[in-house]
Amino acid sequence: MSGLDELRISFFQECEDLLDSLGEGLRAMSDLAAAGNVDDDIETVHAVFRAVHSIKGGAGAFGLDDLVTFAHLFETVLDEMRGGKVGITVDAMHVLLRAGDMLSDLVACARDGVTPDCERMGQLLAELDALVDGAGGGIDDAPFEFVPTIVSVEAIETIDIVEVAPETGLGASNYSIRFAPKGELYGTGNEPLALFRALQQLGDLTVQADVESVPLLSDFDPSEPRLRWTLTLATEATREEIEAVFEFVADVAELGIEALPDPGKRPDGGDTPQDRTHADAAPLRDKAQPFSGDPPPAADIDETHATEATSEPAADEPQAGLPEPARSAGPGSPSATPSSAAAPATIRVNLDRVDRLINLIGELVIMEAMLSQAIESAGLASDSDVSNGLDGIKQLASGIQESVMAIRAQPLKPVFQRMHRIIREAADATGKQVRLVTVGETTEVDKTVIERLVDPLTHMIRNSVDHGLEDAAGRAASGKPETGTITLSAAHRSGRVIIEVSDDGAGINRERVRRIAEDKGLVAPGTALTAGEIDNLLFTPGFSSKDEVSALSGRGVGLDVVRREIQALGGRVTIQSAAGEGTTFTIALPLTLAVLEGMLVEFGGEMMVLPLSAILETLRPSSATIHAIGRTGRVVANRGELIPIIDLADAFGVAEPGEPEERDVLLLVECEAGRRAALAVDVIHDQRQVVIKSLEENYGVIPGISAATILGDGRIALIVDPEEIIASAGLDTATPQLAANE
Amino acid sequence: MLQNSAHDAPGRREVVSFKVAEQDFCIDIGVVREIRGWTPTTVLPHAQDYVKGVVNLRGSVVAVVDLSARLGFGPTVPEARHIIIIVMIGDQTIGLLADVVSDILTIDDTSMRQVPDIASEIARDFISSVVTFEDGHMLRKIDLSRVLPELGAELA
Numbered sequence: 001m002s003g004l005d006e007l008r009i010s011f012f013q014e015c016e017d018l019l020d021s022l023g024e025g026l027r028a029m030s031d032l033a034a035a036g037n038v039d040d041d042i043e044t045v046h047a048v049f050r051a052v053h054s055i056k057g058g059a060g061a062f063g064l065d066d067l068v069t070f071a072h073l074f075e076t077v078l079d080e081m082r083g084g085k086v087g088i089t090v091d092a093m094h095v096l097l098r099a100g101d102m103l104s105d106l107v108a109c110a111r112d113g114v115t116p117d118c119e120r121m122g123q124l125l126a127e128l129d130a131l132v133d134g135a136g137g138g139i140d141d142a143p144f145e146f147v148p149t150i151v152s153v154e155a156i157e158t159i160d161i162v163e164v165a166p167e168t169g170l171g172a173s174n175y176s177i178r179f180a181p182k183g184e185l186y187g188t189g190n191e192p193l194a195l196f197r198a199l200q201q202l203g204d205l206t207v208q209a210d211v212e213s214v215p216l217l218s219d220f221d222p223s224e225p226r227l228r229w230t231l232t233l234a235t236e237a238t239r240e241e242i243e244a245v246f247e248f249v250a251d252v253a254e255l256g257i258e259a260l261p262d263p264g265k266r267p268d269g270g271d272t273p274q275d276r277t278h279a280d281a282a283p284l285r286d287k288a289q290p291f292s293g294d295p296p297p298a299a300d301i302d303e304t305h306a307t308e309a310t311s312e313p314a315a316d317e318p319q320a321g322l323p324e325p326a327r328s329a330g331p332g333s334p335s336a337t338p339s340s341a342a343a344p345a346t347i348r349v350n351l352d353r354v355d356r357l358i359n360l361i362g363e364l365v366i367m368e369a370m371l372s373q374a375i376e377s378a379g380l381a382s383d384s385d386v387s388n389g390l391d392g393i394k395q396l397a398s399g400i401q402e403s404v405m406a407i408r409a410q411p412l413k414p415v416f417q418r419m420h421r422i423i424r425e426a427a428d429a430t431g432k433q434v435r436l437v438t439v440g441e442t443t444e445v446d447k448t449v450i451e452r453l454v455d456p457l458t459h460m461i462r463n464s465v466d467h468g469l470e471d472a473a474g475r476a477a478s479g480k481p482e483t484g485t486i487t488l489s490a491a492h493r494s495g496r497v498i499i500e501v502s503d504d505g506a507g508i509n510r511e512r513v514r515r516i517a518e519d520k521g522l523v524a525p526g527t528a529l530t531a532g533e534i535d536n537l538l539f540t541p542g543f544s545s546k547d548e549v550s551a552l553s554g555r556g557v558g559l560d561v562v563r564r565e566i567q568a569l570g571g572r573v574t575i576q577s578a579a580g581e582g583t584t585f586t587i588a589l590p591l592t593l594a595v596l597e598g599m600l601v602e603f604g605g606e607m608m609v610l611p612l613s614a615i616l617e618t619l620r621p622s623s624a625t626i627h628a629i630g631r632t633g634r635v636v637a638n639r640g641e642l643i644p645i646i647d648l649a650d651a652f653g654v655a656e657p658g659e660p661e662e663r664d665v666l667l668l669v670e671c672e673a674g675r676r677a678a679l680a681v682d683v684i685h686d687q688r689q690v691v692i693k694s695l696e697e698n699y700g701v702i703p704g705i706s707a708a709t710i711l712g713d714g715r716i717a718l719i720v721d722p723e724e725i726i727a728s729a730g731l732d733t734a735t736p737q738l739a740a741n742e
Numbered sequence: 743m744l745q746n747s748a749h750d751a752p753g754r755r756e757v758v759s760f761k762v763a764e765q766d767f768c769i770d771i772g773v774v775r776e777i778r779g780w781t782p783t784t785v786l787p788h789a790q791d792y793v794k795g796v797v798n799l800r801g802s803v804v805a806v807v808d809l810s811a812r813l814g815f816g817p818t819v820p821e822a823r824h825i826i827i828i829v830m831i832g833d834q835t836i837g838l839l840a841d842v843v844s845d846i847l848t849i850d851d852t853s854m855r856q857v858p859d860i861a862s863e864i865a866r867d868f869i870s871s872v873v874t875f876e877d878g879h880m881l882r883k884i885d886l887s888r889v890l891p892e893l894g895a896e897l898a
Contacts, residue, residue: 363801606785652787698835699796699805699891703788708796708803716784716796716803 011058012111013348019104022051023417026100030093042082049078055103057189064110067103070121073128074099086131095127101421174260175235175242180228184252192229198245203235232260351447354407361401362691368397369712401595409444409591412490412499415453416441419488422458426465433472433482434465439489445497449589452569453499456562460501460585461486463559468503468583478580480504496571496613497591502584508577510534517543535575539563567723570596570611570706596692596709598719600685603663604649607717609690609709610679614722616668618684626664636666636678643668646729647680648720651704669722677726692719703728753851757873759881760827760840763815767840768847768873768881773829777843780824791817793891794839799828805891806837812889814864831886838889847881849873854883 025048032041056071077096080086102124109116177199181192199205210228215221233242239257246255372390380386416438427434445453469475469484476482490499510531517537518525529537537543541560559573566573571589590596590613598609599618625637626645634645647663649655663680670676690709693716695702706721757768758777783795783806792811796803806826811817818824818839826837854871870885 359801366801654785654787693801693803695796695803697833698803699786702786705787708784710798710801710803714798715782716798718784718786 008062011062012107014058015055015107015111018051018055019100019107020414020417022048022055022100022103023420025051026093026097027420029088030090030097033088033090033093045078045082045088049075049082052078052103053194054189055107059110060189061187062110064106066116066121067106067110070099070103070106070125073125073132074103077128077131080132092131095124095131097424099124099128101424104421173235175233175239176256176258176260177231177233177242178228178254178256178258179231179246180254181225181249182252182254183223183225185249186225188252190249190252192227195245195249196229196231199231199233199242202237202241202245203233205234206232208232349407354404358404358408361397361404362693364397365401365691366710366712366714368393370714373712405446405591405595406444408447410447410450411442411444412450412453413441415450415457416488416490418454419457419461422461423465423486426462430466431471432465432469432484434469434484434486436461437485437487439487440491443490443492443497445490445589446591449497449569452565453589456565456587457488457499457501459559459562461488464501464503464505464583464585468505470506474506478506492591493588497589499587499589500584501587502582504582507579507581507583508535508538508575513537535577538575539573570613572613596690596707596719597687598690598709599667599687600711600717601648601665601667601681602683602685603647603681604652604654606649606652606654607685607711607715608648609717609719610667610669610722611706611719612687614669614671616670616676619666619668619678620664621666623664638668638678641676643676643678644729645678645680646725648725649680649682651725651729669726671723671726675726677722677729679720679722679725690717690719754848755851756846756848757881757883758827758843759845759847760825760843762809762813762840764841766844766879766881767809767869767884768849769827769829769838769884769886771846773831773886775828775830775835777825777827780820780822780826780839790891794818794820797826797837799835799837802835804828804835804837806839807889807891808839809884809889810839810841813868829886831890834890836890849881 025044028041028044029048032044052071052075056068056075059067059071074096077086077092077099081088081092086092102121106116106121108114179192179195181190185192196205196207208230210230211226213228214226235242239259242257243250246253249255368390372394375386375390419438420436423434423436464486465484469486470478470480472482475484485504487500487502489502490497492498513534514523514529514537517523517534517540520543522537522540522543523529539559539562541558543558543560563573566587566589569589571587574586574588575583576586577583596609597612599612599615600607600609602608619636619638621636621638627635627637627642629635635642636645637643645666647655649663663682665681665684666678667681667684668676668678693708693710695705695708695718702718704721704724705718706724707719708716709719711717756771758771758774759766759768761767778799781797783797785795786793786805789795789805792808794806794808796805798804808818808820818841820839823842825840825843827840827843828835828837853873853875855874857866857869857872868885868888869882871883873881873883875881
């Protein structure tokens with residue numbers, strides 16, 4: 001892999017983080033806009049601006065033109081906003097939120113080398129443009145442009161700028177700063193103007209451009225920056241603070257900071273060469289235009305020109321941000337200053353390495369179990385040194401195991417954040433007003449679980465918007481606020497992660513669900529069904545409750561797919577609904593996919609593990625409670641319910657031939673659909689944590705078996721999938737209920 | 743070094759030869775990861791009869807194919823003297839149950855012959871070619887890709 005490829009990869013990784021903070025910031029702004037007090041948190045706008053700016057900078061370095069163009073306009077709007085030129089209104093935020101989505105699409109397109117959706121991009125560009133134009137027209141009539149084409153020759157002539165800056169307090173000292181950027185500075189997406197603005201936050205700033213070395217067009221090399229600046233700063237800030245501004249460009253620019261003895265005196269541009277002619281400067285701009293990425297020095301001339309113009313009345317629209325130092329002088333406002341110093345240090349680690357470690361730990365646990373068995377069979381006393389040492393190793397091993405699992409555990413936040421976008425799109429598609437509330441997004445889950453949660457959650461959220469919430473009129477009629485609320489919450493509960501998607505809609509229309517299910521032949525007409533059973537019909541394959549297929553969630557792939565995906569993760573989905581109050585889907589997931597709490601059972605001479613999560617209770621019934629139905633069928637009466645018995649040895653075909661006696665140790669299990677069955681085994685050995693080993697890797701899928709594990713003696717035991725056993729036993733959904741009614 | 747040069751030489755290859763039901767078979771040495779003694783397997787439900795089950799190979803779950811049953815000689819009743827040849831085919835690790843490993847041999851491509859036309863013999867499906875030696879004994883080269891369990895059938 002070449003160095004550039006690596007840089008590219010790390011750019012896109014950074015983009016993900018930036019897009020996350022962008023989304024978060026935009027939502028915060030949007031909330032504030034809705035509440036009407038945007039000014040409270042101008043720092044959020046800064047954070048959003050920084051994110052867009054960083055993406056633009058990186059994109060420029062990799063020549064991703066679409067991305068640069070879009071990010072540039074986006075950034076301009078944000079800049080206007082933080083300058084107060086564009087109001088942070090609900091409508092404007094709506095455009096910005098969608099622009100944020102577009103930006104993340106563009107990043108994805110650039111990463112995958114796919115052509116972006118030009119039509120949508122064009123439309124959003126126009127909307128963003130309209131935002132800025134609206135502002136420009138509202139404040140003064142001068143046309144406003146963003147591309148570095150309006151640079152005028154005068155800009156070169158009157159390049160020295162005197163800023164109107166806040167009064168410098170006592171104890172201020174003057175610094176003279178020489179700043180000569182190298183080509184890499186522009187190449188890495190930095191912009192001198194941003195740095196100067198940051199300096200301006202520190203105090204009274206004077207900027208002088210040194211155009212001495214700008215050559216004639218014929219000698220012009222666009223890759224070689226020619227502009228230098230001399231800045232004079234009257235500030236109370238220390239030298240370190242000034243250096244901090246330049247921290248990120250220290251390697252790509254020549255920098256000299258000198259303390260001047262006489263504060264208050266400003267150079268008034270006497271050194272600036274005034275003898276540059278129009279002929280020299282205009283071509284410079286023309287040359288500079290074809291640049292993609294962050295604009296070359298010409299762009300800075302452009303902006304400084306605009307700034308300079310502010311000192312004259314009735315001039316061009318002032319560049320936002322510059323004349324407003326007081327406004328943006330809140331905590332951490334200089335845009336070049338890192339603001340996340342308090343965040344804990346993190347490293348990016350290849351997932352394979354973590355997984356290798358987890359595998360090794362798994363082996364360690366197995367080895368330790370084997371050793372423990374060996375010690376036992378060697379007949380060593382339990383207080384011998386060897387046994388004590390082994391106990392120590394056990395503790396260490398479980399400590400290591402927990403720590404490694406913690407490495408894989410990630411907060412659910414990224415998944416939840418994605419759902420904001422899903423809601424937005426779903427709301428647009430259905431014309432409903434929807435608000436997403438997330439709770440507990442810091443809840444940590446295994447990374448694999450997180451990745452595989454995105455699809456089911458997306459589906460459920462869309463389903464909630466499409467089917468769960470009523471339209472605005474319907475809501476108004478039932479006295480609810482017009483904007484529907486969907487709550488996405490996560491929490492740890494008794495060793496599992498519980499994720500809930502709830503809406504405040506009308507609840508499940510059980511009559512309709514039942515009718516549809518009967519029409520589609522999913523249940524026999526007239527079958528007695530409890531409310532819970534009707535709700536569970538939604539998870540039946542082939543059930544799609546919307547009368548007409550909607551583009552959003554009714555594509556024939558229904559909630560059955562969601563349930564299958566959650567089950568594949570070792571979790572379960574349940575549904576609760578109250579008429580008029582809404583519907584809640586609850587997903588219960590294991591914390592990790594690597595270890596399983598299971599019960600070791602034996603039947604037909606085979607040892608197998610049953611997941612503890614599926615087991616409701618274990619029983620050893622008296623023969624009086626077991627009834628035969630037909631030739632082979634058996635049921636057990638338990639707490640007034642008749643539960644079908646499935647002999648695991650029969651189900652797996654491992655029964656020893658001619659075995660007469662019937663197994664009478666029963667494990668009562670329940671599957672997602674609420675169906676219950678009693679699994680018959682010979683012996684229950686014990687309950688233990690087992691390390692899950694894939695069978696598919698080297699062999700394939702076995703019906704009724706979810707995975708394998710390795711026991712203390714090194715032998716392999718298979719892990720039973722009770723769900724599939726019940727399904728393949730062909731128990732009819734309605735049977736247990738009818739039986740119980742007798 | 744010697745082994746490598748023999749292996750790399752054009753037209754020559756190294757094979758591991760072993761016995762199944764008193765007949766000599768061989769496979770390329772390149773796919774063989776290790777040879778280990780028989781350990782009891784865990785039976786896989788719903789598996790084909792030639793899949794003896796799975797064993798624990800240093801933490802991985804590896805299926806064991808009973809070559810005798812696969813080649814149509816009837817199932818092996820495994821004892822401690824039997825061996826499992828661990829082979830890598832693509833990304834899959836598979837164990838082959840055989841009676842005994844006899845030798846590692848370097849053979850000439852020129853000594854490889856087509857399988858003679860014997861009608862209705864299961865073993866023929868799994869043998870890609872035969873190698874004859876001057877002393878008269880013969881090696882049957884196994885086509886590993888055909889010996890593997892048919893997963894499609896098990897998925898159904």
